[in-house]
Ligand SMILES: Cc1cc2nc3c(=O)[nH]c(=O)nc-3n(C[C@H](O)[C@H](O)[C@H](O)COP(=O)(O)O)c2cc1C
């Protein structure tokens with residue numbers, strides 16, 4: 001999969017494609033359905049498929065503090081899109097210039113001049129352009145005029161409700177991993193590099209891999225049953241994701257993973273952590289001794305859970 005950053009990096013050979021536009025945070029079942037249809041149309045027309053996305057996501061641009069935590073960082077999103085067979089991603093910086101483009105200018109500059117789009121696939125609720133003034137009807141009119149096709153993807157629902165990134169975040173926040181996994185089509189995963197921590201874990205009888213969370217916020221907090229991919233195979237464990245109120249922290253979120261009976265060195269490696277079940281909320285303990293007892297109980301619960309269970 002090819003990544004093109006910014007309209008100015010589009011070349012004549014990038015013209016002529018089928019495209020879709022959106023945030024694609026988490027690449028959930030709704031997104032996957034759009035991407036499947038995009039693959040079909042690309043094959044029919046004999047052109048590559050292209051996903052147009054924004055970085056930062058528009059809500060992060062408008063409200064950096066209030067925007068919801070990401071399900072996937074750009075790097076994870078690109079890996080997920082590549083796995084869905086996307087040929088190209090056009091990543092546009094969401095900045096003052098882009099936000100001021102009217103719907104008509106967006107169509108002209110991005111879809112026509114930039115990509116020379118032959119087919120566009122979007123969700124029926126898709127809106128774009130300055131003040132979200134562009135909608136499906138607007139695109140349909142532009143398509144008729146300019147000679148490309150546009151199609152509204154059928155809404156993907158689970159339990160009679162539309163699948164969306166927002167709903168996946170809600171499921172994670174409420175600890176409903178069964179629903180989150182059904183909406184994502186896979187367990188929720190966080191990928192990050194293992195950094196050196198405060199080395200307190202050993203004293204707590206729970207050495208942990210400290211997984212870097214680049215963004216300060218994560219879409220979930222608490223203590224979870226997890227599995228981490230070690231040399232391509234899932235290894236069972238337990239993890240805390242939060243600000244660690246019992247130990248003096250810097251206020252930012254950490255992901256600490258204790259893998260059951262694991263002795264290897266993980267520093268510097270990228271670890272993929274899959275979340276399966278919430279054990280409890282993160283707590284402030286009065287002493288390290290109390291924290292140690294709680295972690296021992298978490299580990300015992302993890303052992304009991306994983307005993308004989310197939311891992312994903
Ligand atoms: C299973 C598990 C549960 C945890 N629960 C809590 C908790 O409830 N409250 C808290 O402040 N820290 C909790 N922690 C985080 C520990 O405080 C943290 O792992 C410890 O400080 C080790 O950090 P270090 O690797 O930076 O040395 C938990 C860690 C693990 C592995």
Ligand SMILES: Nc1ncnc2c1ncn2[C@@H]1O[C@H](COP(=O)(O)OP(=O)(O)OP(=O)(O)O)[C@@H](O)[C@H]1O
Nearest residue numbers: 022023024025030122123126155156163164165166
């Ligand atoms: N469940 C769904 N079924 C069909 N299409 C969808 C579904 N969810 C999103 N889409 C479409 O996928 C494209 C990208 O969607 P986008 O990631 O911007 O929205 P979303 O998943 O609904 O996220 P949010 O919850 O933040 O609104 C858009 O065209 C959107 O309409």
